[in-house]
Amino acid sequence: MAEFAVELRDVSKRFPGPSGEIVNAVREVTLQIKDGEFFSMLGPSGCGKTTSLRMIAGFELPTSGEVYIHGKPMGQTPPYQRPVNTVFQNYALFPHMTIGENVGFGLEMKGVPKAQRTARVQQALAMVRLPGYEARRSRQMSGGQQQRVALARALVNHPEVLLLDEPLGALDFKLRKEMQLELKRLQREVGITFVYVTHDQEEALTMSDRIAVMSGGRVLQVGPAFEIYERPNCRFVADFIGESNFLDATVQDVQGPTATVTLTGGLTVYANTDLSLTRGQAVTVAVRPEKVGLRPYEGAQNAFPGRVEEIVYIGTDTHYSVMLNGDQRLRVREQNEDPYSRPLANPGDAVTVYFDQAAARVLTE
Amino acid sequence: MTKRRSPWLRLTALLIYGFLYAPILVLIIFAFNASRTNIIFKGVIAEQGPYRLEQDVVQSAPCGPFHWFCQLPNNRELVNAARNTLVIAFTSTLAATIIGTMAALALQRYHFPLKTFSEVSLYIPIVIPEIVMGISVLTLFSAVFSYLNTALPAASRLSLGLGTVIVSHIAFSVPFVALVVRARLHGFDRSVEEAAMDLGANEWITFWRVTLPLIAPGVLSGALLAFTLSLDDFIITFFTTGPGATTLPIYVYGLLRRITTPELNALSTLWILIVFTALSVSQLLQRRSA
Numbered sequence: 001m002a003e004f005a006v007e008l009r010d011v012s013k014r015f016p017g018p019s020g021e022i023v024n025a026v027r028e029v030t031l032q033i034k035d036g037e038f039f040s041m042l043g044p045s046g047c048g049k050t051t052s053l054r055m056i057a058g059f060e061l062p063t064s065g066e067v068y069i070h071g072k073p074m075g076q077t078p079p080y081q082r083p084v085n086t087v088f089q090n091y092a093l094f095p096h097m098t099i100g101e102n103v104g105f106g107l108e109m110k111g112v113p114k115a116q117r118t119a120r121v122q123q124a125l126a127m128v129r130l131p132g133y134e135a136r137r138s139r140q141m142s143g144g145q146q147q148r149v150a151l152a153r154a155l156v157n158h159p160e161v162l163l164l165d166e167p168l169g170a171l172d173f174k175l176r177k178e179m180q181l182e183l184k185r186l187q188r189e190v191g192i193t194f195v196y197v198t199h200d201q202e203e204a205l206t207m208s209d210r211i212a213v214m215s216g217g218r219v220l221q222v223g224p225a226f227e228i229y230e231r232p233n234c235r236f237v238a239d240f241i242g243e244s245n246f247l248d249a250t251v252q253d254v255q256g257p258t259a260t261v262t263l264t265g266g267l268t269v270y271a272n273t274d275l276s277l278t279r280g281q282a283v284t285v286a287v288r289p290e291k292v293g294l295r296p297y298e299g300a301q302n303a304f305p306g307r308v309e310e311i312v313y314i315g316t317d318t319h320y321s322v323m324l325n326g327d328q329r330l331r332v333r334e335q336n337e338d339p340y341s342r343p344l345a346n347p348g349d350a351v352t353v354y355f356d357q358a359a360a361r362v363l364t365e
Numbered sequence: 366m367t368k369r370r371s372p373w374l375r376l377t378a379l380l381i382y383g384f385l386y387a388p389i390l391v392l393i394i395f396a397f398n399a400s401r402t403n404i405i406f407k408g409v410i411a412e413q414g415p416y417r418l419e420q421d422v423v424q425s426a427p428c429g430p431f432h433w434f435c436q437l438p439n440n441r442e443l444v445n446a447a448r449n450t451l452v453i454a455f456t457s458t459l460a461a462t463i464i465g466t467m468a469a470l471a472l473q474r475y476h477f478p479l480k481t482f483s484e485v486s487l488y489i490p491i492v493i494p495e496i497v498m499g500i501s502v503l504t505l506f507s508a509v510f511s512y513l514n515t516a517l518p519a520a521s522r523l524s525l526g527l528g529t530v531i532v533s534h535i536a537f538s539v540p541f542v543a544l545v546v547r548a549r550l551h552g553f554d555r556s557v558e559e560a561a562m563d564l565g566a567n568e569w570i571t572f573w574r575v576t577l578p579l580i581a582p583g584v585l586s587g588a589l590l591a592f593t594l595s596l597d598d599f600i601i602t603f604f605t606t607g608p609g610a611t612t613l614p615i616y617v618y619g620l621l622r623r624i625t626t627p628e629l630n631a632l633s634t635l636w637i638l639i640v641f642t643a644l645s646v647s648q649l650l651q652r653r654s655a
């Protein structure tokens with residue numbers, strides 16, 4: 001068996017647009033999804049997530065490039081001959097069939113005898129915690145239950161890869177959290193490769209082994225949650241996942257992983273980098289608000305005076321917007337550890353912001 | 366709180382229904398007329414017994430009040446016409462339903478050159494006067510037949526008859542079926558079809574197991590509409606029928622020029638019953654599927 005469950009090599013998809021123009025839905029995407037992995041595709045609306053997934057399922061054919069499933073090129077293979085199953089965003093249960101018939105449909109198509117089918121359907125429904133629901137109809141079930149039926153209907157076939165397109169999109173917050181855990185549990189239980197599409201970063205971060213961040217039809221970065229969050233490779237990723245301050249700067253000096261840069265306002269910042277930079281190069285320094293503090297601490301390489309412009313209380317934390325003397329604005333996030341949640345500073349106060357060299361990251365894109 | 370409706374509204378509604386249904390009611394009542402000439406209502410046939418006629422008024426009959434209904438099967442011409450009508454209705458409905466459904470599906474999901482043109486031209490038969498359509502099919506048949514018949518042996522010459530009536534009925538029914546099925550297809554979620562294919566069903570199985578069951582109410586009500594249209598049609602049939610292919614409307618029209626008997630009313634009553642049932646079923650199906 002090949003090393004990768006799914007592989008996309010240089011896959012592009014172009015659609016004819018509504019007024020004759022060409023829509024580049026997916027552009028030269030190359031991805032390698034490992035066997036048994038929980039892999040997420042994350043990106044804003046219209047970035048080509050669904051289109052990528054549909055090309056793996058076979059509902060769309062790539063304009064160029066090739067999709068491989070367990071090393072086999074898919075070419076023009078129709079959906080019904082691919083070893084994958086899909087959980088649709090709107091569930092797409094068959095309204096004219098019972099839940100049992102829905103879940104058994106795939107097995108029926110494979111020619112599994114009735115008795116065996118019944119047993120496996122029963123088992124699949126039990127797995128998604130809907131035992132004994134065989135005789136119901138989909139419209140008699142809640143959104144969360146329909147979601148689980150859709151999952152059972154796909155998993156009962158033991159696909160090599162399960163594709164999920166924003167399967168929790170229609171559920172309310174609470175149920176969504178519950179289903180996230182449930183999905184993760186199921187994935188560990190059955191050991192099937194999951195390719196999961198979402199535009200919810202928190203969902204992707206909590207569930208995935210690896211994440212591909214997409215924008216404008218391209219994959220910008222692929223990696224585990226920690227890497228994507230801590231070491232974004234471009235401004236878009238740093239901005240889309242979590243929050244970031246972006247400071248415009250010019251490179252002064254690079255010594256190993258330490259870059260010394262000058263902000264447009266004249267302040268000197270020490271930042272981490274793994275890029276090869278040249279002196280005088282224009283770059284962006286990304287700093288996460290929660291990694292900047294107003295409390296002094298030992299060993300902070302960067303400390304700048306500034307003035308608080310605005311504070312926003314958000315419950316667990318308080319956001320401070322600080323104007324640095326060098327004329328750059330920095331958002332700072334401090335946890336409300338104080339029992340009365342008293343702010344560390346008020347608008348108009350002079351403060352000093354502190355952050356570590358490792359909290360600042362040089363980006364060129 | 367219930368809204369108070371103006372009594373005028375109720376009255377208007379009653380008048381409209383009265384206006385629509387009074388003639389039909391009269392027609393049905395006259396189906397039980399004891400008078401054979403059927404000009405004046407002479408009461409219903411009261412007695413069941415051996416057939417007895419006095420001064421053109423039936424005094425007693427084996428079927429009692431249903432005398433004229435019982436007479437119908439004895440009329441060879443009429444039975445023939447009824448059989449033709451049903452044969453035409455069933456065949457044309459079957460064909461029109463298949464073609465109309467396919468047309469609706471194609472228009473719904475594919476983009477092709479001249480799509481708007483084909484869509485508009487599909488619905489033209491609905492809006493052009495029936496007589497124009499009658500003349501045009503007749504012209505077409507004559508032209509084609511005169512061309513083909515020069516090449517065919519005398520014994521197998523083509524002529525107007527059941528076949529031509531069926532073809533023309535298919536032609537005018539297809540747009541209606543397509544229209545009804547398209548209404549049903551509006552908002553049809555194609556992801557269920559994709560789900561079926563994802564689960565291993567090829568296009569053919571997907572159509573039979575998923576698409577058709579879901580649009581079946583639309584297809585059936587389209588079929589029933591086509592069926593009633595075919596049963597009722599006079600004008601187009603008049604142009605395209607030939608010897609031995611008389612249908613009920615044509616036959617009745619022929620009778621009217623001679624004399625009307627309550628038998629005709631009995632026939633019409635049955636007819637109304639069939640059409641009414643078909644339309645009700647069609648409506649019910651559409652309602653339930655909505």
Ligand SMILES: Nc1ncnc2c1ncn2[C@@H]1O[C@H](COP(=O)(O)OP(=O)(O)OP(=O)(O)O)[C@@H](O)[C@H]1O
Nearest residue numbers: 015016023025044045046047048049050051052199
């Ligand atoms: N069948 C199609 N015809 C034309 N354009 C399409 C088609 N499908 C997708 N597109 C376009 O391709 C782009 C990517 O669409 P896609 O559905 O993959 O986005 P997405 O990332 O799934 O977005 P969302 O989060 O909103 O679902 C969009 O600009 C969309 O308008």
Ligand SMILES: [Mg+2]
Nearest residue numbers: 049050051165
């Ligand atoms: Mg999508």
